[in-house]
């Protein structure tokens with residue numbers, strides 16, 4: 001059984017499989033050109049998704065920050081807890097998506 005590399009996720013896979021078990025990338029019946037195009041499209045899709053998700057996360061963080069800034073809830077109210085919580089969560093989510101995006105771009109050769 002020969003091993004080859006998945007053109008989409010670069011993991012080692014058997015050359016006999018029709019579909020990558022890691023990323024479900026379809027390998028069978030495609031020319032090298034088609035495979036490259038497909039892998040590029042998949043990566044583009046993934047990066048678009050990451051970009052829009054990070055924008056959403058940033059929006060949540062900004063909305064929570066705006067609420068905190070304008071309403072200035074008391075530190076022991078649930079409003080304060082919720083807005084600080086979503087601000088932190090939004091920022092963390094944003095950073096996670098951005099880091100994933102950087103790794104995705106790095107894989108592109």
Ligand SMILES: [Zn+2]
Nearest residue numbers: 006009020023
């Ligand atoms: Zn794969």
